[in-house]
Amino acid sequence: MSQTLLFPDAVPALFGDKVYLRELTEDDVPAWFARASDPESAVLAGDPLPDSVEMGVHWLQRHRERFRQHAALRWAIVPTGSTDSVGTIGLTITSKAERRAELGIVIGRADWGKGIGTSAARLVTGYAFSTLGLAEIQAEVLRRNLASRRLLEKVGFHLLRTIPGDPHSDTNFEDCFLFVLSSQNRTPAEQRRDIVWS
Numbered sequence: 001m002s003q004t005l006l007f008p009d010a011v012p013a014l015f016g017d018k019v020y021l022r023e024l025t026e027d028d029v030p031a032w033f034a035r036a037s038d039p040e041s042a043v044l045a046g047d048p049l050p051d052s053v054e055m056g057v058h059w060l061q062r063h064r065e066r067f068r069q070h071a072a073l074r075w076a077i078v079p080t081g082s083t084d085s086v087g088t089i090g091l092t093i094t095s096k097a098e099r100r101a102e103l104g105i106v107i108g109r110a111d112w113g114k115g116i117g118t119s120a121a122r123l124v125t126g127y128a129f130s131t132l133g134l135a136e137i138q139a140e141v142l143r144r145n146l147a148s149r150r151l152l153e154k155v156g157f158h159l160l161r162t163i164p165g166d167p168h169s170d171t172n173f174e175d176c177f178l179f180v181l182s183s184q185n186r187t188p189a190e191q192r193r194d195i196v197w198s
């Protein structure tokens with residue numbers, strides 16, 4: 001395994017059992033706005049509520065710019081057999097030297113609980129370790145976010161520590177769990193998962 005990150009020239013398409021992941025486009029903005037303006041989902045994801053769908057232009061530009069800077073990768077999540085995205089998933093590089101990134105994922109409420117998030121996270125973690133060259137992926141979730149915690153455990157993440165909420169903070173007042181998945185700790189079954197990408 002390379003000791004440096006092999007950042008791609010284009011966002012790679014990844015194909016799994018229930019979903020495929022592809023580059024974000026302008027067509028994904030309306031679905032982004034519907035998700036991002038859902039107050040419960042926004043709090044769980046740690047994202048601010050957008051004022052208007054026009055902010056989707058900046059949302060897309062920001063992801064493209066961070067990709068160009070080799071700072072992050074973000075995919076649209078599309079259920080197999082469809083062309084419309086139902087969510088996004090991404091990796092933000094938090095340490096190039098230590099080959100570490102943070103996982104983020106949001107799916108629209110209408111598609112929660114269908115296994116889509118788990119399928120997408122398996123694709124991204126598989127790609128991250130076998131092709132991108134990450135050594136470790138972290139994920140920070142609100143302690144009360146049971147769906148996200150369960151998703152991470154299913155994909156092989158382990159609880160690293162609790163990040164206590166700050167009662168004096170306006171934004172970070174809730175307890176969070178920090179989960180970690182290391183390339184060395186993946187089981188052979190996790191490494192064999194059905195990952196195909198172009």
Ligand SMILES: CC(C)(COP(=O)(O)OP(=O)(O)OC[C@H]1O[C@@H](n2cnc3c(N)ncnc32)[C@H](O)[C@@H]1OP(=O)(O)O)[C@@H](O)C(=O)NCCC(=O)NCCS
Pocket residue numbers: 040041042044045046104105106107108111112113114115116117118119139140141142145146147148150151
């Ligand atoms: C968290 C999220 C990405 C999960 O995606 P999803 O496609 O709904 O997840 P899956 O269908 O793959 O389900 C994952 C597991 O969580 C379980 N789960 C779902 N909702 C649950 C809940 N409210 N309580 C407990 N478990 C729950 C599912 O049953 C499944 O476990 P199982 O296979 O053992 O039954 C999605 O709910 C979401 O986008 N939420 C809002 C934003 C968010 O929280 N993002 C993550 C921030 S870290």
